[in-house]
Amino acid sequence: MSESRKNSVGQAPPDRKPSMANSRKASTFEKPVDLDDILVNELGQFGWFQMRNIILVAIPIIMSAFMSEYIFSAAAIPHRCQIPECGENSNRVEFEPEWVLNAIPETSSGFSSCERFAPRLGSPNGTLDYCPATIFDQNTRVGCEGYVYARDNSVVYDFDLGCEEWLRALAGTLSSVGTLLVLPITGYVSDRYGRRMALVISVFNLALIGLIRAFSVNYVMYLVLQILQTTLGAGTFSSAYIFATELVGPKYRVVTSATASSMFAVGLVILGSVAWVIQPWRYMIMALHIPCFLIISYYWILSESVRWLLSKRKYQEARKVLENVARVNKTSISDKSMEALLIPPTLPDTHEKKRSLIKVIFSSRILLRRVCTTPIWWITTTFVYYGLSINSTSLSDTMYLNFILTCAVEIPGFFTAVLVLDRIGRKPTLSVGYFLSAACNIAFAFIPNDLEVLRLIVFLLGKFGISVVFTSLYLFTSELYPTEYRHTLLAFSSMIGRIGSITAPLTPVLMEYWDGIPSVMFGGMGLLSGLLVLTQPETLGTRMPDTLAEAEALGTPESKKPKS
Template sequence: MASTEIEFEDIIEKFKLFSPYHLKLVVLLAFVSFIDAWHRANYIMVVEDVNYWCKYECNESQFLKVIRNETNLDRCLKYSITDNCAFDDLKERSIETCHDWTYEKPDSFMGEFKLGCQDWKRTLVGTVHSMGLLIGLLIIGPLSDKYGRKAIFILCGIMGGIVGLGKSITAWYWIYVALEFVQVLIGTPFSAAFTLGIEMVPKRNRLRFLGLVSSFFGVGDITLALLAWSVPYWRNLLRVLYAPSFIFLIYIFAMDESIRWLLIKGRKEEAINIIQKAAKVNKIHISNEDLHRMKSEKTSKNTGLLDLLKITMKSRKLLLRTLMCVLMWMTSSFSVYTLLINSVNLAGNKYLNYGAVACASSMAVLSGGFLMENLKRRVPLITGMGMTGLIFIIQSLVPKEYSLLAAVLFFIGKYFSALAFLFIYLYTSELFPTYTRNTMHAFCSSVGRIGSILAPQTPLLTQYWSGIPSMLVGSLSLITAIAIFLVPDTSEDPLPDTVEEAEAIGHKKNNISTSRVTIISSCC
């Protein structure tokens, strides 16, 4: 009689999240989150807005004080001054366009690249950053599905550090913009690392694992604010932020490949070796018979992005999920980056404001796991999106004189926005089969990055009405909350390996649960 195949999920159920092997995995991936937060958001601090004025040949302090503080002249225009700094008849003088400026911080990004009256160049850095992230995820996802999660995220981490250090030494604005694009195009390690981590833990530990690893995004953002405050010169700040990337060289020896990926690629012996090593570290026993009965498949080595998309989207259910995932990612990425970017424009110290917003994100991550364990997946996701929408619509209507109330609503809204973003990360990874999981996760998140491409431009809209960014975040979040009702809940299902299993998600009695063979679980 032929032996019944055992699913990898049944093997991995014997491992506890805080066992030595998986605790090491959490620490290694938490560092990836920490560094990735620095790499993805440093442009907010580096490309800061600073005050500047038209430069006059006359340097008399009293004259400059009148020009700056006692006239309503646009800072891109100047009075034509030809005599000895007389300012009693300024209104009778002709006005001309500025070609040179005096900066409050001459060694700032704007000052060194002379971006006076070219605010679009300052915000363009963030937009180009998000464009690079969009395209990069489309490349990194398929590469990690083809060549492995480990190799790709290590390579991305190291390359991101090299290019990032290059940004710190360039003397030309357009070279900096190009390097910003390349850095996120090839230097974003978290997507592949996240997928590796999710595939290495059992369903019952997935939420805690995600919460632990993702919480270090908030820690990374908090330390980014502190470092930007402590290291005010932007070139030195970039060197501090990118130099730790070379620690990823250690991961070549310290990190294992995703066992689930090895099995889906037919590399069963390698997968068995990793399981045996993990079992030895954790001092648990798994029989060789069970290991060799593990299900293993062999997929085509030449399957490309378009082929994987075709395989997945032939299913109407998965096509609908893909569209909904793109919408969720677009709204969430727009909200996250719009709120981070505009947090430095709130009343008060911009570094403390940014740190407070990061704290709100960390609180969301720490509470998110509990909510999803008790309220499944869809309910907390809809709640997070819906509350984000309501709070920011209200916040946009708060009068300017109530700045404290506006700030409190901003931080509360950021908490719910971060909750939704956390849920989307996990939700996307559970909706698709193993052999296209990282490709579809990357596809949804990359196309959704259209939102983060638009987010850096929102500060320019505040000159028309200061509430526009918050109103946009609120409206999009409410629309998305309603749309989420079209996709199933995934909390009761193990990760699917095939399209058929993915289509069965959300049904109480599906083929996955009835076909699984359960082995000893009393030790879990």
């Protein structure tokens, strides 16, 4: 996640000329001094400064989860055909009157949502209190011309989207498309104007566009603002994540990453709680997004990323931040380390022509197999992870509690991965996580609906398994690729993985055909990915591959030898 300093940075700060003494001092170092070395040896890998940073950025990470509010604002709500022959002239009438089965066909889940019996010509009309079956031809079914809804806390009610499930589910799909479109935008702002500016702009866009969406006058406006909000505001998590991880030492980076992911889960729990307390969807959106404007103050509160300052040769600003870190952590940084960090030696230019990445991939069977395998892991992980969160609202009538529990179980899943990754290995952790989630999802599809407690437990275990995978996947994928191509191939896997998050919101629609279809799909994808993990070498205890040859040698005894 963090951005490495450029090796070509070799000039002195702009406000002072490079002296011969400084040049000689820099040249005495055999290699550039890395910020990680200074964190480990002098500033402290995890002190009060890093703690304060994590606490501060935890708030925008929590807020970044609020973009998933479409799960509630565009939630499916029970509906049926409006029956004008019985005096129903609006959708604000009783949802289940005593005579409902006289006018609407019965189904296994109650009565039909999208069909009704045709009225008999010439028959007298009924009333809201009494509507006999004799005025309907129960051998002829017709589609609805209007709808009656069980609740009014969704855009489905406000914009009359009854029986248009694919259109309703489009809100979640467009939200996921926006998270893909945001990657180059946030990356450009972050690299050009700094991590702090990227964070503030992202949260501002999240808050402003979210607030405007609460006043949508039609569904088209709601959808346009949905994709616009995620396209311009979904960079909140990545920007805050960088602040959390860039200034902690290597020893605490995995734990910090899991903590950041846990804060996102906390945000989802808060989202479910707010939606439960404030059920009108417009007021819910306002309650979630108005507090986000407070994060604008971070422009003056947060210190800019030291790594970004160094990469942009803003040495005086970097010096001030480093001195502040030392002061808050009650440590010190030596003049020698400071000078070596701010004035690294100029490395000789190399003009070696690099081969095209595509040619490298097709020239190596091992690398080609990995490039074809890792994106499937990512598709499965995002598909199952987001699919379970979205489908949790349909588990039972307690949709809010189900969602909260489904999100809360992610937290122990994240930290379980941290505890076992370095003990039992990457492959067992990922495979067991996939297989556990797959087994639970497939079993869930066949558990009777009346066993609500058992269904909930199995569902939560499935979410726990995929949460373990989510935390482990980033590390294992990065360890399989050589340094030269690691970032590109990891980004490629993650980008292809967005297919899973884009299609996940559409899975509830498939429940119209059979309730178990989404669960079986989640289980099937989990089994496939769990088996594919077994085709790759274990990376625990191996050195991170720098070259293609080292990456191909993973799993052999040579890969476990320390570098000379």
